[in-house]
Amino acid sequence: MGGGPRTFPGGLSKWQYKRMHEKLARQKQRGLIRHEKQLYLARLRSEIRASRLPGADAAAPPAEGPTSSRAHIRALADRFRKPGAEDLWNEDDGPLRRAKRPSTSIPPGGQQRQLDSGKPRGGANWKDWEDLALEQPRPRMEAAGAGGKGPGLAAFNPKRDYRTVAPWWSHWNWNSPSLGFFGPKRCYSVMSPCTVNWQLGVGLRPLGAGGLAKAGNGREEAALALFNQERLYSVAARRFGRKWRPDSSDEDEEGASTPKRNLRFGKFGASSEEDSEIDESGDTSTIRRRWSSAALRNCDMKKERRVLKSYEEESNDLAGRIRELREEIKNREVLGTERRRYESRGESLLTSKRFEECGISPLTVKALNDAGYVQTTVVQEAALPICLEGKDVLVKAKTGTGKSAAFLLPAIESVLNGMKRNTNHRVSPIFALILCPTRELAIQLTAEANVLSKYHEGIGVQSLIGGTRFKLDQRRLESDPCQILVATPGRLLDHIENKSSFSVRLMGLKLLVLDEADHLLDLGFRKDIEKIVDSLPRQRQTLLFSATIPKEVRRVSQLVLKRDHVFVDTVGLGAVETPTKVQQSCLVVPHELHCHMVHLLLREHIDHEVDYKVIVFCTTAMVTEFMYIMLRDLKLNVREIHSRKPQLYRTRISEEFRDSNRLILVTSDVSTRGVNYPDVTLVIQVGVPPDREHYIHRLGRTGREGKSGKGILLLAPWEEYFMNEIGDLPIEKHTAPDIDQEMKQKVDDSIKNVDMSIKEAAYHAWLGYYNSIADIGRDKTMLADLANRFGASIGLEKPPAMYRKTALKMGLKDVPGIRIRK
Numbered sequence: 014m015g016g017g018p019r020t021f022p023g024g025l026s027k028w029q030y031k032r033m034h035e036k037l038a039r040q041k042q043r044g045l046i047r048h049e050k051q052l053y054l055a056r057l058r059s060e061i062r063a064s065r066l067p068g069a070d071a072a073a074p075p076a077e078g079p080t081s082s083r084a085h086i087r088a089l090a091d092r093f094r095k096p097g098a099e100d101l102w103n104e105d106d107g108p109l110r111r112a113k114r115p116s117t118s119i120p121p122g123g124q125q126r127q128l129d130s131g132k133p134r135g136g137a138n139w140k141d142w143e144d145l146a147l148e149q150p151r152p153r154m155e156a157a158g159a160g161g162k163g164p165g166l167a168a169f170n171p172k173r174d175y176r177t178v179a180p181w182w183s184h185w186n187w188n189s190p191s192l193g194f195f196g197p198k199r200c201y202s203v204m205s206p207c208t209v210n211w212q213l214g215v216g217l218r219p220l221g222a223g224g225l226a227k228a229g230n231g232r233e234e235a236a237l238a239l240f241n242q243e244r245l246y247s248v249a250a251r252r253f254g255r256k257w258r259p260d261s262s263d264e265d266e267e268g269a270s271t272p273k274r275n276l277r278f279g280k281f282g283a284s285s286e287e288d289s290e291i292d293e294s295g296d297t298s299t300i301r302r303r304w305s306s307a308a309l310r311n312c313d314m315k316k317e318r319r320v321l322k323s324y325e326e327e328s329n330d331l332a333g334r335i336r337e338l339r340e341e342i343k344n345r346e347v348l349g350t351e352r353r354r355y356e357s358r359g360e361s362l363l364t365s366k367r368f369e370e371c372g373i374s375p376l377t378v379k380a381l382n383d384a385g386y387v388q389t390t391v392v393q394e395a396a397l398p399i400c401l402e403g404k405d406v407l408v409k410a411k412t413g414t415g416k417s418a419a420f421l422l423p424a425i426e427s428v429l430n431g432m433k434r435n436t437n438h439r440v441s442p443i444f445a446l447i448l449c450p451t452r453e454l455a456i457q458l459t460a461e462a463n464v465l466s467k468y469h470e471g472i473g474v475q476s477l478i479g480g481t482r483f484k485l486d487q488r489r490l491e492s493d494p495c496q497i498l499v500a501t502p503g504r505l506l507d508h509i510e511n512k513s514s515f516s517v518r519l520m521g522l523k524l525l526v527l528d529e530a531d532h533l534l535d536l537g538f539r540k541d542i543e544k545i546v547d548s549l550p551r552q553r554q555t556l557l558f559s560a561t562i563p564k565e566v567r568r569v570s571q572l573v574l575k576r577d578h579v580f581v582d583t584v585g586l587g588a589v590e591t592p593t594k595v596q597q598s599c600l601v602v603p604h605e606l607h608c609h610m611v612h613l614l615l616r617e618h619i620d621h622e623v624d625y626k627v628i629v630f631c632t633t634a635m636v637t638e639f640m641y642i643m644l645r646d647l648k649l650n651v652r653e654i655h656s657r658k659p660q661l662y663r664t665r666i667s668e669e670f671r672d673s674n675r676l677i678l679v680t681s682d683v684s685t686r687g688v689n690y691p692d693v694t695l696v697i698q699v700g701v702p703p704d705r706e707h708y709i710h711r712l713g714r715t716g717r718e719g720k721s722g723k724g725i726l727l728l729a730p731w732e733e734y735f736m737n738e739i740g741d742l743p744i745e746k747h748t749a750p751d752i753d754q755e756m757k758q759k760v761d762d763s764i765k766n767v768d769m770s771i772k773e774a775a776y777h778a779w780l781g782y783y784n785s786i787a788d789i790g791r792d793k794t795m796l797a798d799l800a801n802r803f804g805a806s807i808g809l810e811k812p813p814a815m816y817r818k819t820a821l822k823m824g825l826k827d828v829p830g831i832r833i834r835k
């Protein structure tokens with residue numbers, strides 16, 4: 014064979030073709046076992062249903078006959094202990110064997126049904142689990158003043174109280190028999206892994222080398238109970254929809270018929286800066302859907318029906334959760350000391366460790382010193398040794414704490430190693446690939462990588478981002494050295510799919526980095542990421558970095574990480590995820606006064622802060638445009654960046670804002686993540702952010718490098734529900750300052766000066782954005798009313814008409830208040 018790339022049917026490369034066949038074979042193999050698992054679950058369900066029938070407790074039969082459901086469940090459970098069913102369990106748990114039953118406990122009130130032989134079993138006792146949860150130490154939540162949120166659970170996930178956020182079933186009687194088995198207060202996203210450990214008697218003690226394998230006799234029962242519990246949760250999740258976050262992430266599971274594209278509504282996006290991500294893929298019909306409760310979710314009528322997660326995947330989740338917990342405990346041990354040191358220093362960014370002690374090349378250390386980096390930051394100190402060891406790592410560290418260098422340095426080292434070994438290539442392979450969600454971030458990381466590798470002859474860093482000419486990219490890649498590539502997923506995929514020589518270069522890849530990993534593994538990007546990962550060699554190191562890593566992302570991260578990856582968390586469970594020196598506040602003001610309030614806040618800030626540097630985040634690109642024009646008319650020193658602007662313009666403004674002060678940047682979510690604008694003094698977020706993670710990342714544009722800053726969230730009264738999502742963060746609610754008549758008049762005049770077409774576009778974009786938010790989007794009449802109020806607040810006398818087709822897609826046809834174009 015000539016050695017050149019061969020193309021297989023469907024335009025697949027040899028490796029893709031091989032992998033496709035391996036995958037199909039695996040799927041086939043799993044078919045049988047899946048069937049049995051389904052049977053098992055069906056039995057469990059019928060058992061639960063039966064238990065909830067009135068008088069079921071009293072009438073509970075012995076149910077030991079050969080055809081009884083309990084016997085069947087037991088038989089099926091036995092089946093899972095046999096060879097071939099191992100994937101149901103975590104393989105690290107050791108061989109399965111019958112364990113002695115732990116001492117029995119009868120659930121109070123008889124509400125908790127036992128699933129095996131009618132005898133009470135510790136492992137299946139929900140109430141016990143909850144009691145155990147309540148007994149566990151809750152290190153930081155009480156201190157943070159959020160102890161009122163589901164006491165025992167708050168410590169483990171203070172962010173989520175799904176029940177209180179839910180708008181329509183929030184008044185559900187949680188103690189009603191139908192939901193009794195869930196207990197009155199639970200934090201479902203983290204309960205299972207924690208409870209399994211408690212149940213096993215391991216609690217939060219450090220695990221020994223054997224981890225869960227040493228956990229004791231009740232392990233098997235506990236695992237079975239956990240499996241059952243998982244099933245119960247997922248049943249409930251399906252029934253009650255999106256608030257069951259862990260289970261709602263199945264939207265994107267294999268085989269799900271939920272396309273991530275072609276959901277855009279006419280000209281105006283359904284979501285804020287889907288814009289940003291749309292551009293990255295170069296596909297203007299793409300929108301990104303989100304996991305948050307404040308996002309387009311299962312309940313939204315625009316979406317295609319969800320396909321339920323297969324039971325096999327769910328059971329894999331179980332194994333994943335156990336692994337996660339084990340890692341968490343391990344990391345808590347490893348990082349506990351460091352974190353304590355970090356906390357005692359009052360969040361000072363730097364540690365005493367110097368870069369020359371980190372085992373990186375002296376030339377890189379020289380470049381670091383030139384850039385003023387002498388000591389490592391906390392995240393660098395924690396992550397560098399593990400990354401340099403060659404392990405897969407998932408890293409969580411607060412915004413602005415130096416994550417970029419923590420992965421760029423290993424990237425440079427892997428290139429140096431790769432170059433030593435591969436001397437016979439005519440065109441050097443790409444040794445390190447860094448993926449990030451936005452163009453601005455890619456440009457920034459490329460610049461930083463160039464600075465850090467400047468003394469290494471022959472190391473080339475290039476970026477591949479949307480908004481530039483494909484052919485030019487291609488030529489640049491071929492002519493200039495490129496061992497480190499920083500790319501946004503859409504454009505990278507274009508190159509992988511359209512240029513076989515590019516795919517060949519990626520075959521030498523040693524290191525893959527996903528910066529803002531939670532976002533890249535989010536639904537809008539995940540398919541692209543899967544395709545990209547599919548075209549990369551399996552023998553590689555993978556690093557995932559972000560300031561926010563929701564539980565579901567931890568699980569999804571298994572897609573790209575090796576099983577034995579390390580989780581480095583410098584934030585800590587239950588700790589506040591935002592920089593401590595950023596003063597956060599929330600103002601609730603009617604929509605009609607939002608523009609006036611933004612103006613007032615800016616004026617006040619400018620008066621107090623000589624070197625002010627402010628970022629104003631708006632919900633969509635068109636609303637950003639409106640806000641920018643209005644503020645410019647008010648003679649404020651403003652700039653704008655959003656996805657509707659050409660890339661060259663975006664880059665220029667981004668650089669200008671980075672290098673200046675006494676400037677206000679009005680922007681959309683293209684600037685939410687990763688971009689490092691030094692010394693931002695204030696971040697204002699106007700309107701409800703798409704989700705909690707967006708809030709944290711936007712806020713993280715200030716208070717970087719341990720500096721202080723301010724963040725203000727401006728909400729309309731009906732948007733206050735969002736406070737439930739971020740209730741654990743130290744946000745103070747303030748009463749809005751009064752706006753005097755003269756100032757109000759000035760703002761009104763400036764609003765009048767904005768072009769009508771911009772206002773109309775802002776109205777449509779606003780409607781699209783809020784329609785994508787499940788909490789409001791489902792009540793279309795209310796949404797139309799609010800949109801019209803927003804329209805009036807920006808000077809529209811009557812709501813602009815929309816295309817019938819768009820209204821239809823948005824579920825707004827025939828909704829009172831929505832005008833349709835004739």
Ligand SMILES: Nc1ncnc2c1ncn2[C@@H]1O[C@H](COP(=O)(O)OP(=O)(O)OP(=O)(O)O)[C@@H](O)[C@H]1O
Nearest residue numbers: 386388389390412413414415416417418560687689
């Ligand atoms: N070791 C160091 N010494 C001094 N400054 C550093 C060091 N590491 C990083 N910095 C500086 O800290 C700032 C924030 O770094 P960086 O942008 O990498 O943060 P991040 O954690 O990636 O933030 P985000 O979560 O927003 O992406 C930058 O200005 C960077 O120059």
